Amino acid sequence: xxxxxxxxxxxxxxxxxxxxxxxxxxxxxxxxxxxxxxxxxxxxxxxxxxxxxxxxxxxxxxxxxxxxxxxxxxxxxxxxxxxxxxxxxxxxxxxxxxxxxxxxxxxxxxxxxxxxxxxxxxxxxxxxxxxxxxxxxxxxxxxxxxxxxxxxxxxxxxxxxxxxxxxxxxxxxxxxxxxxxxxxxxxxxxxxxxxxxxxxxxxxxxxxxxxxxxxxxxxxxxxxxxxxxxxxxxxxxxxxxxxxxxxxxxxxxxxxxxxxxxxxxxxxxxxxxxxxxxxxxxxxxxxxxxxxxxxxxxxxxxxxxxxxxxxxxxxxxxxxxxxxxxxxxxxxxxxxxxxxxxxxxxxxxxxxxxxxxxxxxxxxxxxxxxxxxxxxxxxxxxxxxxxxxxxxxxxxxx
Amino acid sequence: xxxxxxxxxxxxxxxxxxxxxxxxxxxxxxxxxxxxxxxxxxxxxxxxxxxxxxxxxxxxxxxxxxxxxxxxxxxxxxxxxxxxxxxxxxxxxxxxxxxxxxxxxxxxxxxxxxxxxxxxxxxxxxxxxxxxxxxxxxxxxxxxxxxxxxxxxxxxxxxxxxxxxxxxxxxxxxxxxxxxxxxxxxxxxxxxxxxxxxxxxxxxxxxxxxxxxxxxxxxxxxxxxxxxxxxxxxxxxxxxxxxxxxxxxxxxxxxxxxxxxxxxxxxxxxxxxxxxxxxxxxxxxxxxxxxxxxxxxxxxxxxxxxxxxxxxxxxxxxxxxxxxxxxxxxxxxxxxxxxxxxxxxxxxxxxxxxxxxxxxxxxxxxxxxxxxxxxxxxxxxxxxxxxxxxxxxxxxxx
Numbered sequence: 001x002x003x004x005x006x007x008x009x010x011x012x013x014x015x016x017x018x019x020x021x022x023x024x025x026x027x028x029x030x031x032x033x034x035x036x037x038x039x040x041x042x043x044x045x046x047x048x049x050x051x052x053x054x055x056x057x058x059x060x061x062x063x064x065x066x067x068x069x070x071x072x073x074x075x076x077x078x079x080x081x082x083x084x085x086x087x088x089x090x091x092x093x094x095x096x097x098x099x100x101x102x103x104x105x106x107x108x109x110x111x112x113x114x115x116x117x118x119x120x121x122x123x124x125x126x127x128x129x130x131x132x133x134x135x136x137x138x139x140x141x142x143x144x145x146x147x148x149x150x151x152x153x154x155x156x157x158x159x160x161x162x163x164x165x166x167x168x169x170x171x172x173x174x175x176x177x178x179x180x181x182x183x184x185x186x187x188x189x190x191x192x193x194x195x196x197x198x199x200x201x202x203x204x205x206x207x208x209x210x211x212x213x214x215x216x217x218x219x220x221x222x223x224x225x226x227x228x229x230x231x232x233x234x235x236x237x238x239x240x241x242x243x244x245x246x247x248x249x250x251x252x253x254x255x256x257x258x259x260x261x262x263x264x265x266x267x268x269x270x271x272x273x274x275x276x277x278x279x280x281x282x283x284x285x286x287x288x289x290x291x292x293x294x295x296x297x298x299x300x301x302x303x304x305x306x307x308x309x310x311x312x313x314x315x316x317x318x319x320x321x322x323x324x325x326x327x328x329x330x331x332x333x334x335x336x337x338x339x340x341x342x343x344x345x346x347x348x349x350x351x352x353x354x355x356x357x358x359x360x361x362x363x364x365x366x367x368x369x370x371x372x373x374x375x376x377x378x379x380x381x382x383x384x385x386x387x388x389x390x391x392x393x394x395x396x397x398x
Numbered sequence: 399x400x401x402x403x404x405x406x407x408x409x410x411x412x413x414x415x416x417x418x419x420x421x422x423x424x425x426x427x428x429x430x431x432x433x434x435x436x437x438x439x440x441x442x443x444x445x446x447x448x449x450x451x452x453x454x455x456x457x458x459x460x461x462x463x464x465x466x467x468x469x470x471x472x473x474x475x476x477x478x479x480x481x482x483x484x485x486x487x488x489x490x491x492x493x494x495x496x497x498x499x500x501x502x503x504x505x506x507x508x509x510x511x512x513x514x515x516x517x518x519x520x521x522x523x524x525x526x527x528x529x530x531x532x533x534x535x536x537x538x539x540x541x542x543x544x545x546x547x548x549x550x551x552x553x554x555x556x557x558x559x560x561x562x563x564x565x566x567x568x569x570x571x572x573x574x575x576x577x578x579x580x581x582x583x584x585x586x587x588x589x590x591x592x593x594x595x596x597x598x599x600x601x602x603x604x605x606x607x608x609x610x611x612x613x614x615x616x617x618x619x620x621x622x623x624x625x626x627x628x629x630x631x632x633x634x635x636x637x638x639x640x641x642x643x644x645x646x647x648x649x650x651x652x653x654x655x656x657x658x659x660x661x662x663x664x665x666x667x668x669x670x671x672x673x674x675x676x677x678x679x680x681x682x683x684x685x686x687x688x689x690x691x692x693x694x695x696x697x698x699x700x701x702x703x704x705x706x707x708x709x710x711x712x713x714x715x716x717x718x719x720x721x722x723x724x725x726x727x728x729x730x731x732x733x734x735x736x737x738x739x740x741x742x743x744x745x746x747x748x749x750x751x752x753x754x755x756x757x758x759x760x761x762x763x764x765x766x767x768x769x770x771x772x773x774x775x776x777x778x779x780x781x782x783x784x785x786x787x788x789x790x791x792x793x794x795x796x
């Protein structure tokens with residue numbers, strides 16, 4: 001299958017390009033290499049050192065025996081995307097090419113505007129280019145479980161059967177996102193749903209949980225092929241940050257009480273799920289929503305697991321509660337469905353705790369590299385639009 | 399009360415500036431004068447001739463005895479909006495300054511991207527500027543009943559109590575908008591709701607029905623103070639188009655079967671409602687949603703009323719069914735609530751049919767002026783992204 005990866009230079013994109021190529025798919029993709037700039041802008045680096053595009057392409061050819069059509073270009077540029085689709089004729093389009101950070105979007109008005117414009121426009125351009133060039137292709141769009149927020153009812157997958165004043169309908173599940181970034185994904189979901197209704201496009205909207213990990217199935221031990229792994233307050237997910245903190249001996253930075261509950265999925269499973277979605281496409285006109293996570297925990301449970309795994313590896317792991325820089329519900333009900341991926345064959349491959357152990361072991365050789373940027377381990381971007389470093393309010397010893 | 403009108407040069411904005419000034423409020427506002435450009439771009443003019451900004455300001459001063467602080471500037475420019483808020487210190491901000499046309503947003507990818515970027519960014523800029531400069535001010539944001547689409551259940555006002563698998567919550571009412579323009583308003587609603595949650599802003603989101611009419615309470619007979627009235631496929635609402643068509647002797651262009659049902663509100667009542675919302679502000683942190691319409695009809699009923707009113711005025715009015723250029727449900731359930739405005743004192747002042755009669759009489763002197771642009775009376779912008787003039791499929795005689 002010909003698979004176009006929008007955002008092929010990123011954490012998910014670069015790993016997915018290799019995983020799908022190894023499975024026999026023909027892969028091409030585009031990236032403007034912005035993730036590298038954003039992480040530099042917030043004063044950080046990838047915990048796993050990564051190669052530049054040219055080195056990646058050379059290593060890809062050496063490993064997989066073929067050139068990868070990876071073009072540098074802006075997904076918001078209609079002519080660029082349309083022309084790429086025309087030459088490549090993708091059957092599946094995986095869109096993992098957006099700005100993925102809540103704190104980055106909350107920094108100030110410029111970052112908020114940029115996040116929504118960039119994310120929404122890139123997805124709109126892809127929809128219009130599909131309409132014009134490849135109307136039978138299937139869009140697999142990365143969203144986030146954060147679109148739903150924390151309603152006090154079970155979270156369905158995208159749609160729910162609702163009865164209201166004696167009448168029934170199947171309607172989009174309400175969204176209560178918690179940052180301007182999360183809102184951009186909600187906007188995408190509405191735009192994509194509309195495009196499937198009027199143009200009969202095929203789309204799968206992936207409400208992904210917090211993704212973490214450094215490895216994936218079939219991954220080869222070639223430094224230039226490694227995918228990035230971020231640990232700063234903006235681009236590091238909670239679990240990636242915890243594992244990096246455990247590896248370098250920094251207290252785990254729990255935000256607030258830590259009773260916030262989330263769904264989690266290892267990188268290796270995220271790639272499996274995205275691939276399953278491509279290999280089992282939506283119908284023409286179908287807007288399908290998958291809640292993509294393998295296990296749900298609250299952050300205290302996650303920190304405790306990090307501590308246990310760290311101890312098994314001979315590390316001393318402290319857990320600290322920091323002032324929560326976000327405005328979010330800390331105590332809440334959380335019971336999301338995740339049936340749709342299981343129906344097309346997803347079986348979790350590795351439990352969260354085992355994956356954390358693989359990851360921390362993987363990070364240990366890079367301790368000195370990471371500690372160059374230790375200043376980014378504590379957050380300072382606050383949801384009220386100001387900047388102030390969170391203080392540790394309580395630390396429990398290792 | 400100091401009221402800032404974003405979009406003060408527009409159909410609603412210019413009328414509102416006069417109406418609120420006459421009620422004793424202190425009004426200021428901004429506009430980039432883009433509506434004039436868009437209408438020219440689609441080959442049309444205002445049916446009621448309008449004055450330029452300088453003439454409007456001179457006439458305003460002559461009529462109301464004071465200078466109007468109406469600045470030309472971009473609502474997406476943060477420094478411009480922030481500085482204006484700083485000097486004017488608004489207590490209410492009425493945002494009627496967006497691109498308001500569904501067909502304009504569906505014309506091609508450039509128009510779709512532009513619509514969403516312009517509309518979403520202008521509202522985001524206002525929210526951030528409120529946060530920084532006037533956090534106690536009240537945003538009255540113009541949305542549209544079209545955000546809801548046509549669900550098969552009653553349409554609540556913004557939120558509904560839902561029971562799902564035995565648990566209950568009050569959640570945002572699902573949205574099923576029918577164009578990239580309507581989607582931009584859905585995005586605004588989500589962004590605004592979020593800003594009220596994290597920054598404790600006050601906001602009222604107005605889900606307005608189709609607005610129509612040429613007159614408002616206290617309006618004075620000064621040509622340079624008249625507000626615009628559009629009749630082209632993009633900027634003319636169905637009812638404004640019908641009345642113009644009746645006045646100039648063109649068949650009423652019913653799209654498809656005409657069984658699509660919508661809520662309608664006369665301009666005079668839209669101004670009353672916006673003013674009532676300002677005078678009865680939301681609480682800090684409250685996101686209040688008003689469904690703003692006075693009566694609901696389907697398009698066939700509306701065309702029949704236009705015909706009856708035309709006959710009373712001695713006009714011959716033909717009704718024609720045209721190929722529907724939109725993709726929309728024509729047969730659907732439609733039962734929206736409209737309690738919230740009644741609770742703060744709204745009483746419909748004039749029924750839809752009487753208002754149509756006032757309007758057609760008002761348009762008759764401008765028949766020759768309108769007929770210069772008769773080509774715009776039949777739509778050609780199609781929801782599939784192409785352009786083709788709709789054909790009349792059935793005409794019923796006057």
